[in-house]
Structure formats: C-alpha cells, structure tokens
Amino acid sequence: xxxxxxxxxxxxxxxxxxxxxxxxxxxxxxxxxxxxxxxxxxxxxxxxxxxxxxxxxxxxxxxxxxxxxxxxxxxxxxxxxxxxxxxxxxxxxxxxxxxxxxxxxxxxxxxxxxxxxxxxxxxxxxxxxxxxxxxxxxxxxxxxxxxxxxxxxxxxxxxxxxxxxxxxxxxxxxxxxxxxxxxxxxxxxxxxxxxxxxxxxxxxxxxxxxxxxxxxxxxxxxxxxxxxxxxxxxxxxxxxxxxxxxxxxxxxxxxxxxxxxxxxxxxxxxxxxxxxxxxxxxxxxxxxxxxxxxxxxxxxxxxxxxxxxxxxxxxxxxxxx
Amino acid sequence: xxxxxxxxxxxxxxxxxxxxxxxxxxxxxxxxxxxxxxxxxxxxxxxxxxxxxxxxxxxxxxxxxxxxxxxxxxxxxxxxxxxxxxxxxxxxxxxxxxxxxxxxxxxxxxxxxxxxxxxxxxxxxxxxxxxxxxxxxxxxxxxxxxxxxxxxxxxxxxxxxxxxxxxxxxxxxxxxxxxxxxxxxxxxxxxxxxxxxxxxxxxxxxxxxxxxxxxxxxxxxxxxxxxxxxxxxxxxxxxxxxxxxxxxxxxxxxx
Numbered sequence: 406x407x408x409x410x411x412x413x414x415x416x417x418x419x420x421x422x423x424x425x426x427x428x429x430x431x432x433x434x435x436x437x438x439x440x441x442x443x444x445x446x447x448x449x450x451x452x453x454x455x456x457x458x459x460x461x462x463x464x465x466x467x468x469x470x471x472x473x474x475x476x477x478x479x480x481x482x483x484x485x486x487x488x489x490x491x492x493x494x495x496x497x498x499x500x501x502x503x504x505x506x507x508x509x510x511x512x513x514x515x516x517x518x519x520x521x522x523x524x525x526x527x528x529x530x531x532x533x534x535x536x537x538x539x540x541x542x543x544x545x546x547x548x549x550x551x552x553x554x555x556x557x558x559x560x561x562x563x564x565x566x567x568x569x570x571x572x573x574x575x576x577x578x579x580x581x582x583x584x585x586x587x588x589x590x591x592x593x594x595x596x597x598x599x600x601x602x603x604x605x606x607x608x609x610x611x612x613x614x615x616x617x618x619x620x621x622x623x624x625x626x627x628x629x630x631x632x633x634x635x636x637x638x639x640x641x642x643x644x645x646x647x648x649x650x651x652x653x654x655x656x657x658x659x660x661x662x663x664x665x666x667x668x669x670x671x672x673x674x675x676x677x678x679x680x681x682x683x684x685x686x687x688x689x690x691x692x693x694x695x696x697x698x699x700x701x702x703x704x705x706x707x708x709x710x711x712x713x714x715x716x717x718x719x720x721x722x723x724x725x726x
Numbered sequence: 727x728x729x730x731x732x733x734x735x736x737x738x739x740x741x742x743x744x745x746x747x748x749x750x751x752x753x754x755x756x757x758x759x760x761x762x763x764x765x766x767x768x769x770x771x772x773x774x775x776x777x778x779x780x781x782x783x784x785x786x787x788x789x790x791x792x793x794x795x796x797x798x799x800x801x802x803x804x805x806x807x808x809x810x811x812x813x814x815x816x817x818x819x820x821x822x823x824x825x826x827x828x829x830x831x832x833x834x835x836x837x838x839x840x841x842x843x844x845x846x847x848x849x850x851x852x853x854x855x856x857x858x859x860x861x862x863x864x865x866x867x868x869x870x871x872x873x874x875x876x877x878x879x880x881x882x883x884x885x886x887x888x889x890x891x892x893x894x895x896x897x898x899x900x901x902x903x904x905x906x907x908x909x910x911x912x913x914x915x916x917x918x919x920x921x922x923x924x925x926x927x928x929x930x931x932x933x934x935x936x937x938x939x940x941x942x943x944x945x946x947x948x949x950x951x952x953x954x955x956x957x958x959x960x961x962x963x964x965x966x967x968x969x970x971x972x973x974x975x976x977x978x979x980x981x
Contacts, residue, residue: 478829493740
C-alpha cells in the first residue's frame, strides 16, 4: 500500500532524510516516531507530493509519487502539522472547496462534506468562520478535509496536538476505527499515543531508520534483560545485600521509600530473564524473614525503547566524529 | 476543470468576503468618476467654443473625450492590479495552505489559471463599473458604440496582462509587499518605455516601442485594432502565466 525505498532528501548540505525504507500493508496504522527534526514531516511531504525526494522512491497504492503524482495524491488524505486552513472561509464552504479541488462534482462534494463533518464532530460548526474556531475544532476541520473523498491512505502529521485530553481519546478512537480499512501513517512524538493507536511503528532519528516493526516486537527486542520492581519491608542495607546474592540479579537499586507503608522501600532489579528470577527473589526475601509487599515485572515502555534508540545513535555518532 | 472552478470560486470568495474588492472598487470609481467629471466639463466648454467658431478645430467624442478617459482608467488599473494579485500565491505560501492545496490531485495549471481568472474578473468588474459613466453620457449625446467596444476590449486585455504579471511576482515570494512592488515597477517601466523611443537611435526606438505596454495600448482608446497589439497582449499574458506555472513547479522542487 505504501512503500518507501531508500528515500533521501537533502536541503543543500543538510541531509534531512537518509536512505529511509519501510513499507506498510493495507489497513495498518503506522506510528511514525522521532524527536523533533528527525525528518518525519519531510518524509510526509515527499509522500504527499509537496516536494520530490533527492533520490529513492516512494509508492502509494503502487503509484510513484514523482512519476504519477495525480494518481498517488488521489489516494491520499493529508493533514499537515499546524493545519493551515483558509481562515476567512466557513467550515462547510471550505470543505466544499476541498471537494472541488479533489475533483469531486458539486453533489458528491456536498455529500462528502456532510459525511466528514459528522464523522469528526463539527456538523454544528458548519456555518462558522474557520478563524473563529478553537484550536481543537480547527484540527477537526483539518482531519475532515483529509477524510473527504474517502481516500484509502491517510497521512496525519501530529494529529492530536491542540486537543484537550477528552478530545484526544475521541480522535484516537476515530483513527483506531480506520484499522483494517484505511492505511494510516501518523507522526507523533507522544509515545503513549502511538502505543494506543498504532499496530506498526517506525522510529527515525536524524533522518535514519532506527527501528521498524510491530509495537510488541520492538518492546521485546530491547537490548539487555528485564527488570523487576519490588516493595520490601526491612532494613535497607541488609535487603540490598540479600537481593544482590540472588542468582540472576545483575544490579539492585533502591528507588525510595514507600509513601504508604512505614519502613517499606522500593527496589528496582535488573535481571537476566523473568520467570525464575522473580520466584527466587520472592523465596530469598521470605526465607530471610522480611516482608514482601509487592513484586512486579517492568516491561520496557516505548519511551525506553525510543530513548535507547535515539540516544545510542547520538552517542555512536559522537564517537565516530 | 473541477479543480479550476473550485479555485476560481474560492479566490472570488476571498476577494468579496474581505473588504479588499470593495475598497479597491470604491477607490477606483471615485478616481475615474472625478476624471470623468473633469473630462466632460472640459469637453462641454470646448464644444461651446467650437459652436461659436466652427473653424477652430474638429471635435470628436471618441478622440477628444473617451480616449483620454480610457487612458486614465488604464493607468489606475496598472496600480490596482498588483494590489489585487499580490496575495494570490504569496499568501498561500506564507500561511502554509499551499502545502495542503498541492497535496490534492490537481495540476499546477488549474491552480494558476483559477487564480488568474479570479483576479482578472475583479479587474473586469472594475472596468465594467465605469459603464455607469458611459450610460450617463449616452443620455446627452449619440455614442460611438463600436469604437467604444473596441476600447473596452483593449482595456480588458491590458488588465489581463497586468494580472498575469502580478500573479507571477506573487509566485516568486511569500512576502505580499515584495510581490506588489515587484509588480508595479516593471509594469510602469514597460508602460512608459515607449516614450523614450524618439530620443534614441531609430532601431532601438522601434525595439522600445515594440516592448512597451503603453505603445501597444495606444490604438485601443481611439477604437483601433491592430493585430500586432492583440498578439502582443495575448503573448504577454501567456508568457507570464507560463512563468507562474513554472515557478510554482520549481518551488515544489526546491522547497
């Protein structure tokens, strides 16, 4: 559905996107992650035909974005960052214009405008001037124009910026609802958002592909072992020594006293592998006569994966220099 | 075609939903109205004198009144056009709406043409509004309708040339003021460059006259059509529309 091969974009001496390749099947939702300036927007602009790549290829629905720009763009609904809209127009009037610009006839255009306004929840604002809308509603208008014409591919650049938490949940569930029918790329630097809505994730940093794959895979594939969080009652030093002696535990860190239980303290253990180590830790603590209040595995969050990938790159880059 | 119409309608709405079109239209009508009043007063005075002394000169409505008025109108259009065209592409570039517009499955040609025809329509409306004066005049004296129609055709053509040029300067920058000034200056120079013809070598003079907007417009207010003038204006419009499309395309590549 979407295929990006060896995509490179240079602006003068700066390389914004460097030999980026990934692909996405129909009905999947891809989270496009990266710190600011990583090349997310540049990649999206290439996909939507705003400018061509310096080298490499991008296909949408089998159409090359440079060779067959109209066919490629016909398949795409795009919502740019900051959602530039014609502020002097009214919502419905604007959406009718978008319909025309996308090549729909007037009847179809009107129909579609009505449909997308319902879908994103702005039907009540149809006759309001866009400049009078709040940021959240402008964002919805932006989403509405992308959805207009029912394109099979949606490219959304930071779609939930400007929403309050309630609206974010609403928009996320709207996007999640496209799973299976539309192919979606959404860029974000908000990781829980990606974890909540996307089936696939691509992480880029400084124009390079850092990781690609299903979200679960990325979490599991994190370097090193797992970690455990335990809440224990007893003398801190003795406990630390005890935990260090458990086979399989690499390091022990006391992360602070419990706010609720007197004399209890949280420890974070870096371990080799989960199951057995947790059991051994529990046994050791109980055998020594201390209180075991809580023991839970800590699975790596997407944040950790992200930080690990993006900072490692930075460090190795410095070494090379 | 649908995309062209959508853009045309949006641009027209942008002119008429904002004060732009009204302000320009009112200012234009006040100015031309004043020139009309002054011209007619003077012509009346001249007619009275000629009635007393028929040998003095031969007075003709088209050459002695209308040609002057239309010349003034064309000068005012020269100043109004860049003000109307400066926002066409510069504003879209600055506000970022161009990025979204270009993500739709439409051609650069329909973007440029939609905008060109919208601005041309507004100028056309201004030109048409001066017919209030023509109608007033028609109550007082028989009108040379055919030459007059030719003159107005010439005015519209020239307005088209101004718009095409202004659209091109608007495609070059994201700053509207820059677009307007880059529109005025070359147009004024192109307009007046023919005046220098008698002062230079004959060959160069011919070249200057050939380039000059003003020289090619001269015939129209008198009711004269010269194919060369027609071709000049059509080519002028075509050239700058072509350049606008190319600039838009090039900006895509560079952006």
